[in-house]
Amino acid sequence: MAKKILVGGQAVIEGVLMRSPNYYAVAVRKPDDKITVKLEKYKAYTQRNKFLGFPFIRGIVSMIDTIALGSRALTYSANESIEKDDEKLTSKEIFLTILVSVVVALVVFKFLPMFLAHLFSQSMGLGNFWFNLVDGLIKLVILLGYLWVISLMSDVQRMFEYHGAEHMSVHCYEGEKKLTPKNAKKYKTMHPRCGTEFLLLVVIISIIFYMFIPFTAGFWMKYLLRILLLPIIAGVSYEVLRMSGLHHNQLIFKIISAPGMWLQRITTKQPTDKQLEVAIKSLEAVLKAEKKTIKSS
Numbered sequence: 001m002a003k004k005i006l007v008g009g010q011a012v013i014e015g016v017l018m019r020s021p022n023y024y025a026v027a028v029r030k031p032d033d034k035i036t037v038k039l040e041k042y043k044a045y046t047q048r049n050k051f052l053g054f055p056f057i058r059g060i061v062s063m064i065d066t067i068a069l070g071s072r073a074l075t076y077s078a079n080e081s082i083e084k085d086d087e088k089l090t091s092k093e094i095f096l097t098i099l100v101s102v103v104v105a106l107v108v109f110k111f112l113p114m115f116l117a118h119l120f121s122q123s124m125g126l127g128n129f130w131f132n133l134v135d136g137l138i139k140l141v142i143l144l145g146y147l148w149v150i151s152l153m154s155d156v157q158r159m160f161e162y163h164g165a166e167h168m169s170v171h172c173y174e175g176e177k178k179l180t181p182k183n184a185k186k187y188k189t190m191h192p193r194c195g196t197e198f199l200l201l202v203v204i205i206s207i208i209f210y211m212f213i214p215f216t217a218g219f220w221m222k223y224l225l226r227i228l229l230l231p232i233i234a235g236v237s238y239e240v241l242r243m244s245g246l247h248h249n250q251l252i253f254k255i256i257s258a259p260g261m262w263l264q265r266i267t268t269k270q271p272t273d274k275q276l277e278v279a280i281k282s283l284e285a286v287l288k289a290e291k292k293t294i295k296s297s
Contacts, residue, residue: 005290007170007283008193010070011162012077016279017070018166020286021047022293026073027282028080035278036080039285042069059238060231066195071098108146110226113138118219128215136207143203147266157269164189165271165279167264172280179284181276189268192253193245196267197260201237204259209233 009018015028025039045061046053052061071094078089117135120126126134150156171187172179209232213225244253244260271279 004174005287007173007286009166009170009279009282010066010073010195011159011166012070012073014081014158014162014278015077016162016166016169016282017073017077018279018282018286019069020290023286023289024069024073025282025285025289026076027278027285028077029274029278030080031083035281037281037285038076039289041289055239056232056235059235059242062238063234067098071095106227109139109142111223113142114219114223114226128211131215132207132210135210136203139203139206140200143199144263144266147263151266151269160267160269161271161275162279164268165275166282167191167194167268168271169276169279169283173283173287179280181273181280184276184280185273189270190261190264192248192257192261193241194260194264194267196264197244197257198237198241200260200263201240202233205237205240206233209236 005020007018007020009016011017012026012028014030015026017024017026019042022041022043023039024042025037027035027037030036045065046058052058072091075089075091075094078094082088113135116138117131120134121131124130151160165184167189168184168187169179170191172184175187177183177186206226206229209229210226213222213229217225240256244257247253248257
């Protein structure tokens with residue numbers, strides 16, 4: 001039996017990005033109902049440089065790699081999914097949008113929870129443990145509330161449907177079934193290797209790391225150290241997610257991945273047959289390219 005090719009992806013605007021070890025493909029449903037597929041050779045930075053592939057380092061690099069590739073895919077999908085006469089988006093505009101999003105995230109998911117936890121701990125006379133626990137719980141509530149609110153928006157709902165289509169088509173491939181919308185519909189929209197779980201792991205693991213920041217440090221020093229620790233937390237979270245994905249059938253990893261799988265009930269929705277068709281086109285493109293590479297090597 002041929003060895004399974006490791007694939008994964010993400011939803012984009014009216015489409016799906018799929019990645020394999022050596023390629024990525026973006027399939028998009030155009031306004032005229034046709035599906036356009038862009039296939040390019042692509043090797044992750046962790047595979048290009050041995051040092052960047054070391055445990056804990058690879059998580060940080062993979063996160064940056066994913067954001068960079070994701071922004072390119074979003075630019076392409078946004079431009080393919082609009083009418084010909086509409087104004088095209090540029091990579092610069094997408095980059096500025098991501099930059100603003102990062103700044104807002106640092107305020108909403110870092111500054112605000114810490115500020116509220118600081119006020120609460122001071123008024124209640126709490127110590128370091130409770131301060132960081134309250135900080136983490138507030139972050140978790142904000143994250144869940146944010147995802148739930150945006151899931152009510154029609155455009156985001158469609159993205160979440162494509163997210164579900166991505167997972168279902170990957171499940172179908174991993175289950176060794178023929179890649180058709182009918183077969184893919186038999187699978188769940190949740191997947192143990194989903195990046196949504198990564199967000200939850202970052203929140204949980206950050207609580208542990210922040211316990212080591214001296215409680216006597218000033219407010220702004222604590223905030224700065226929290227930001228500086230983010231790459232380390234991301235690296236550790238990636239390793240936990242990776243192990244969880246590789247050994248998802250083992251009880252301990254089922255327990256670890258359970259909250260992330262539950263969270264996917266918000267970030268994935270049941271797709272239509274047409275959306276599954278788009279996801280399958282993207283998946284077939286990278287699989288076909290990988291098989292050609294294997295044959296020629």
